[in-house]
Amino acid sequence: MEEIVYQLQGFKGRVFNDVITPCNNEAAGPGRVTASEWLRVGFHDMATHNRVFGTGGLDASLQFELTNGENTGPGHNTTLRFLANYYSSQSSMADLIAAGVYASVRSCGGPVVPLRLGRKDATSSGSTGVPQPQNSAETFRQQFDRMGFSTEEMIQVTACGHTLGGVHSEEFPEIVPSGTGTNGQKPLDTTDATFDNKVVTEYISGTTQNPLVVGPAVAVNRHSDFKVYNIDGNATMNGLTSATTFRDVCKTVLQKMIDTVPSGVTLTDPITPYAVKPVDMQLTLNSGGSSFLLSGYIRVRTTNRASGAIKNIKMTWKDRNGGCASGSCSYTATVQGAGTGFDDTFEFFPISTNIPTSSGISSFTVTVNLNDGTSESYDNNGNSYPLSDAIILQKPQSCLLQSSGALTVSALVRNDITATPSLGISYLTPRGVVRNGNPVPILSSTTVAMTKGDCAGPYTFYSASYTIAGGLSYAAKLSVTAGSNSDSFNKASDLSGSCATFSGTASCTSPGDGGGGGGNEPDASSTIASSSAAGPSSTSSVVEVTSSSHITSSTTVAPSSTTSSTTPTATGPARKPTVAGYTRLRCATEGSGVRALTGASFAYDTMTLESCAANCTAAGNFAYFGVEYARECYCGNSLAASSSEAPDSECNMLCAGDATEYCGAGNRLELYAKPSSGGTGTTRTTTITTSTTASAAQPTATLGRKDTVGDYVFVGCQTEATEGGRALEGKAWADDGMTLEGCAEACSGWEYFGVEYGRECYCGNTLRGGSAPAPLADCSFTCAGTPYEYCGAGNRLELYRLASASSSSSKTRRFRLERVRRL
Numbered sequence: 027m028e029e030i031v032y033q034l035q036g037f038k039g040r041v042f043n044d045v046i047t048p049c050n051n052e053a054a055g056p057g058r059v060t061a062s063e064w065l066r067v068g069f070h071d072m073a074t075h076n077r078v079f080g081t082g083g084l085d086a087s088l089q090f091e092l093t094n095g096e097n098t099g100p101g102h103n104t105t106l107r108f109l110a111n112y113y114s115s116q117s118s119m120a121d122l123i124a125a126g127v128y129a130s131v132r133s134c135g136g137p138v139v140p141l142r143l144g145r146k147d148a149t150s151s152g153s154t155g156v157p158q159p160q161n162s163a164e165t166f167r168q169q170f171d172r173m174g175f176s177t178e179e180m181i182q183v184t185a186c187g188h189t190l191g192g193v194h195s196e197e198f199p200e201i202v203p204s205g206t207g208t209n210g211q212k213p214l215d216t217t218d219a220t221f222d223n224k225v226v227t228e229y230i231s232g233t234t235q236n237p238l239v240v241g242p243a244v245a246v247n248r249h250s251d252f253k254v255y256n257i258d259g260n261a262t263m264n265g266l267t268s269a270t271t272f273r274d275v276c277k278t279v280l281q282k283m284i285d286t287v288p289s290g291v292t293l294t295d296p297i298t299p300y301a302v303k304p305v306d307m308q309l310t311l312n313s314g315g316s317s318f319l320l321s322g323y324i325r326v327r328t329t330n331r332a333s334g335a336i337k338n339i340k341m342t343w344k345d346r347n348g349g350c351a352s353g354s355c356s357y358t359a360t361v362q363g364a365g366t367g368f369d370d371t372f373e374f375f376p377i378s379t380n381i382p383t384s385s386g387i388s389s390f391t392v393t394v395n396l397n398d399g400t401s402e403s404y405d406n407n408g409n410s411y412p413l414s415d416a417i418i419l420q421k422p423q424s425c426l427l428q429s430s431g432a433l434t435v436s437a438l439v440r441n442d443i444t445a446t447p448s449l450g451i452s453y454l455t456p457r458g459v460v461r462n463g464n465p466v467p468i469l470s471s472t473t474v475a476m477t478k479g480d481c482a483g484p485y486t487f488y489s490a491s492y493t494i495a496g497g498l499s500y501a502a503k504l505s506v507t508a509g510s511n512s513d514s515f516n517k518a519s520d521l522s523g524s525c526a527t528f529s530g531t532a533s534c535t536s537p538g539d540g541g542g543g544g545g546n547e548p549d550a551s552s553t554i555a556s557s558s559a560a561g562p563s564s565t566s567s568v569v570e571v572t573s574s575s576h577i578t579s580s581t582t583v584a585p586s587s588t589t590s591s592t593t594p595t596a597t598g599p600a601r602k603p604t605v606a607g608y609t610r611l612r613c614a615t616e617g618s619g620v621r622a623l624t625g626a627s628f629a630y631d632t633m634t635l636e637s638c639a640a641n642c643t644a645a646g647n648f649a650y651f652g653v654e655y656a657r658e659c660y661c662g663n664s665l666a667a668s669s670s671e672a673p674d675s676e677c678n679m680l681c682a683g684d685a686t687e688y689c690g691a692g693n694r695l696e697l698y699a700k701p702s703s704g705g706t707g708t709t710r711t712t713t714i715t716t717s718t719t720a721s722a723a724q725p726t727a728t729l730g731r732k733d734t735v736g737d738y739v740f741v742g743c744q745t746e747a748t749e750g751g752r753a754l755e756g757k758a759w760a761d762d763g764m765t766l767e768g769c770a771e772a773c774s775g776w777e778y779f780g781v782e783y784g785r786e787c788y789c790g791n792t793l794r795g796g797s798a799p800a801p802l803a804d805c806s807f808t809c810a811g812t813p814y815e816y817c818g819a820g821n822r823l824e825l826y827r828l829a830s831a832s833s834s835s836s837k838t839r840r841f842r843l844e845r846v847r848r849l
C-alpha cells in the first residue's frame with residue numbers, strides 16, 4: 027500500500043493516480059469527473075455503518091450493493107474496477123477505497139487526509155442506509171448519527187464531499203432534467219474539479235447553482251444539500267467560509283469517514299513514505315550453486331533534498347552468521363531512476379551483486395552518501411533490514427503460462443532447513459457477471475505441496491505446479507514457506523513463459539562448507555521445474571543440456587553453440603567483445619513501445635550468445651542480434667531509434683544456456699552488430715526453414731505494442747477530443763474480454779479503431795477536433811481480455827488506422843491533413 031499510494035509516476039511508478047490526474051480527468055467519459063466518483067465511493071461504502079452494533083463502515087461491502095437501488099450510477103462500478111487492479115492479500119479493497127479518497131482529494135488540491143491501513147473486506151452485502159436526496163432533514167440527522175457523525179460533522183462532511191463533481195441526469199433526472207446540464211451533469215459548485223470551499227461560499231452568498239440546493243430538486247423535495255446545510259440555521263456552513271478552516275475541517279471529517287470501520291478491525295497509525303526502502307529484493311541461485319545474485323533496488327526518499335544531492339548508496343550486509351566471512355560484504359550503487367508521488371520524490375539505486383552461498387546473507391543496512399561529503403545510515407530503526415537466504419523462490423526455473431494459468435514454481439531450500447516447503451498462491455478470479463454486477467474479483471489462496479528435486483551445492487530444489495484458472499494468473503502472488511522461513515509475496519507476473527534449465531548442478535554440500543564444492547557436474551537431471559507449466563517448448567527435451575538443439579535440430583545453427591552450457595563455470599561471467607562475427611555494441615533498452623530489433627525472434631531455455639548469433643545469421647544474415655531476459659534472441663537489420671544505451675550493470679542476467687555469459691535482462695538487450703551490415707547473405711537460402719522452426723519454439727509472451735492488428739496499423743496513443751464528443755464517433759462498445767483484435771474486427775469497415783480504458787472500443791472515419799497525440803507511456807492500461815496488449819487508458823486511445831487508408835485519394839488527403847495538424 028505504501029508503494030501504491032506514494033510511488034505514483036516515473037521510475038517504478040504504480041500509476042494509482044492516473045485516471046484522477048489532473049483532477050478534472052473524465053476518464054470514463056464526458057461529464058464524469060473520476061476523482062469525484064472515487065470520493066463518493068468512500069462515502070457510499072461507509073454510509074451503512076451502525077455505531078451501536080459495530081457493523082458496516084469502510085469494508086468494501088459496496089461491491090455487493092451496486093444493484094440495491096441506493097448506489098445508482100456507473101461511477102461506483104468504474105471506481106471499484108480500477109481499484110481492483112491493485113487488490114491483493116496485502117491491499118484489501120477497503121484499504122484501496124480509503125486510499126482512493128486520499129488520492130482524489132489530494133489530486134484536486136485538497137488536504138492530505140491521513141491514511142491508516144488494515145481494513146478488512148466484507149464478503150457479502152451489508153445493511154442499506156445510504157442517505158438519499160428525498161429523505162427529510164431529520165432522517166439525515168438520524169442516519170449520520172447511526173454512522174457516528176454529529177449534526178455538525180454531517181454538514182461538514184457533506185460540504186467536503188460536494189466540493190467535487192456534480193449530479194447526473196441519467197441518475198437523477200428529476201434533479202437535473204435531461205438536456206439541462208453539460209454532458210449530462212450539473213456541478214455542485216462552480217469549481218467541480220477543485221477541492222475548495224466554493225460549495226460553501228456560493229451557498230452562503232446565495233449565488234449557488236448547486237442542483238441539490240436550488241432548481242428542479244426543490245419542487246420534488248430532493249434538495250438534500252439545502253436540507254442538510256440549513257439544519258442548524260447555517261451556523262456550521264458559516265464556519266466553513268474560511269478556506270483554511272474548510273481545509274482543516276475536511277481533513278478531519280474525511281479521515282473520520284475512512285476510519286469508520288466495523289468493530290473488530292484495528293487500523294494502523296497513519297502511514298508516511300519511508301525514507302529508505304528496499305524494493306523487490308531477491309536472491310537467485312547462480313548456476314553451480316556457489317553464489318547467488320542479489321538484485322533489487324534501494325529507494326531513497328528525496329522530497330526534502332536538493333536535486334542530485336545523493337552521490338551513491340552503499341548496502342552493507344551480514345552473512346548468515348552475522349559476520350562477513352567472504353571479506354567483501356558491501357555494494358555501492360548510483361542512481362538509476364527517479365519517481366514522484368503527490369508530495370514526494372524518490373530515487374532508485376539498483377542492487378546487483380553476487381554473494382557466495384557458503385557464507386550467505388542475513389540482513390543489511392544502507393548508507394546514503396551525499397555529495398557534500400556527509401553520509402546517513404539507515405538500519406530499519408535499529409533492526410537492520412532482514413534478508414533470509416533460507417528459502418529462495420528461484421525465478422528463472424519457475425514459469426507461468428498466462429494464457430492457461432499453468433504455473434510451475436521452483437524453490438531452493440538451504441540444506442540445513444529440515445522443514446518441507448510448500449507453495450502458497452494467492453490469486454484472483456473474476457466473478458463472471460460484470461456489467462452491473464460485482465466488478466471485484468474473488469481473492470483466494472491455496473497451498474500446494476512441493477516435490478524434492480536435485481541438490482545445487484548447499485541448496486536443494488523443490489518444485490510444485492498448479493493451474494490458476496480464471497484468466498488473471500498474472501495478478502497472483504507466490505510464497506514459498508518452510509517452517510518459519512519464507513520467500514513471500516512474489517509477483518507471478520515476473521515469471522517468464524517457460525522454465526529455464528538450471529545448468530551446472532553441483533553435488534550436495536552443507537551450507538558453510540564451501541558451497542558448490544562438489545564441482546559443476548553437467549548433470550542432465552538438472553531440469554528442475556521444466557515440466558508442466560512450461561508447455562510445449564520445455565517438455566522433457568530440455569534434459570538435453572546442449573544448447574538450442576531442441577528447437578533448431580533440423581537447421582543449420584552454428585556448431586559452436588553446442589558446447590556452451592556444459593562448459594564448467596569456473597571462470598566467472600564476462601562480457602564478450604565478439605561473438606561469431608558480431609561485435610558487442612552495448613547494453614541497450616528496448617524501443618519505446620516497439621521492439622528494438624524486429625527481424626526475427628527466438629526463445630529457448632538453452633540460450634547462449636553464440637546460438638543467438640548463429641540463429642540471426644541463419645535467419646537472414648541480420649546486421650544486429652541481441653539477447654534479452656536470459657532466453658530471448660532478437661535479430662534485425664536496423665535498430666529502433668528509441669532504443670538507447672543502458673549501463674552494462676543493467677544487462678545483468680546470465681544466459682539461460684551459459685552462465686559465463688551475459689544475456690541482457692528484462693527490457694535490456696546485450697546488443698551485438700556485424701561490422702558491415704551488408705553481409706554476404708550466403709546463408710539466406712536456409713533462412714526460411716530455420717526461422718520458421720526456431721520461431722515455433724514458444725516465444726515468451728510479453729506485454730508490448732502491436733504494430734499491426736488485422737488490416738490496421740498502429741498510429742499512437744491519442745487523447746480524446748476536446749470539441750464536444752468522442753475522438754471516434756462511429757460506433758462504440760465495451761467488453762470485459764476486450765482485445766485489440768476484437769476491436770479491429772468490430773470496427774471492420776471503419777478507417778480508425780481505438781481502444782480506451784482497457785475495455786472500450788471506438789470506431790470512426792475521422793478524428794474529432796482536439797484529439798491529439800499523447801506520449802506512448804500514457805496508454806498504460808492492458809486490455810481487459812489479454813494482459814499482453816495495451817488498450818489505451820483513461821481518456822487515452824490506443825489508436826489504429828486502416829493500412830490501406832492512404833491508397834484511396836480522398837482518404838489520403840484527409841490523412842495528410844491530419845498528419846500536418848498533428849505535426
Ligand code: HEM
Pocket residue numbers: 058059062063065066069099101157158159166183184186187188190191192193194195197198250251254283
Ligand atoms: C445527506 C448526505 C448526502 C446526500 C443525500 C448526497 C447525495 C448526492 C447525490 C444525489 C449526488 C449526485 C450523484 C450523481 O448524480 O452522480 C451526489 C454526488 C456526490 N456526492 Fe453526495 N450526498 C451526500 C453526502 C455526501 C458525502 C458525505 C460525500 C463525501 C464526503 C459525498 C460525495 C459526493 C460526491 C464526490 C459527489 C459527486 C459525484 C460525481 O460527480 O460523480 N456526498 N451526492
